[in-house]
Amino acid sequence: MKVIIRNARLAFPAIFEPKSVAGEEPAFSAALIIPPDHSAIADINAAIDAVAKEKWGAKATDILKALRAKGDVCLHNGDEKANYDGFEGNMFVSTRSKVRPLIVDRDKSPLTPSDGRPYGGCYVNGTLELWAQDNKFGKRVNAQLKGIQFDHDGDAFSGGAPADPDDFDDLSAGVDAEALA
Numbered sequence: 335m336k337v338i339i340r341n342a343r344l345a346f347p348a349i350f351e352p353k354s355v356a357g358e359e360p361a362f363s364a365a366l367i368i369p370p371d372h373s374a375i376a377d378i379n380a381a382i383d384a385v386a387k388e389k390w391g392a393k394a395t396d397i398l399k400a401l402r403a404k405g406d407v408c409l410h411n412g413d414e415k416a417n418y419d420g421f422e423g424n425m426f427v428s429t430r431s432k433v434r435p436l437i438v439d440r441d442k443s444p445l446t447p448s449d450g451r452p453y454g455g456c457y458v459n460g461t462l463e464l465w466a467q468d469n470k471f472g473k474r475v476n477a478q479l480k481g482i483q484f485d486h487d488g489d490a491f492s493g494g495a496p497a498d499p500d501d502f503d504d505l506s507a508g509v510d511a512e513a514l515a
Contacts, residue, residue: 335381337477339374339427340459341485342366343420347454349435349482350447363430364479366460367412367420375425378409381464382475389466401473408464408477419491420455429462429479436461436481445484452484454491459483 345365352360368374386394386401401407405414408428412421437445437452445451452458461481467474 335384335464336480337374337377337381337462337464338459339366339368339372339378339462341457342368342372342374342427342460343424343488344452344456344458344482345418345420345426345454345491347452347482349437349452349479352432352434359432361430361432362434362479363428364460364482365426365428366458366462367424367426370423370425372425375409378427378464382407382409385464385466386475389468397473398475401475406473407475408462427460427462427477429460429477431478431480433478435479438481438483440484440486442483451487452482455488456490457485457488459485 343366345367347364349362349364352362354360355363382398383394386398390397398407410426410428412424412426415421415426439445439449439451459482460479462477463480464475464477467476
């Protein structure tokens with residue numbers, strides 16, 4: 335079930351290249367941080383309920399209660415990661431995908447890693463596909479990140495945005511350029 339989250343803060347982005355966490359198969363992933371009163375919370379919870387009901391039928395309510403207690407749904411309380419910038423007092427959606435998400439700028443033009451955005455701490459719009467898992471790895475309700483649109487800058491989390499070219503002097507002429515020749 336598709337859910338769109340607008341104006342979310344991006345954290346732990348592995349969106350251009352897949353990364354492996356705890357020895358798992360490499361995947362694209364990110365966390366989308368939103369305030370607890372964000373309008374998308376109701377949509378996310380409705381999607382969680384819908385995919386659970388589709389997967390487990392009449393047992394969905396009981397299964398979801400157990401999954402939420404174990405943290406096995408994609409929507410989490412940010413206080414679980416209070417030791418990381420931006421999470422405390424908020425909610426977050428954890429996402430993971432084997433397929434690289436679409437990554438675009440405000441004008442919908444494609445972004446690449448050399449563009450320096452999106453980065454951890456900026457604000458994005460995200461398109462997610464929620465689905466219920468029930469296999470040898472257990473039961474969960476997951477979110478696949480389908481796309482990210484850079485919305486606006488925010489304070490970068492550690493390791494976030496690269497340096498700005500304006501931080502450097504132009505060395506293409508003058509004494510410094512001759513010294514490099």
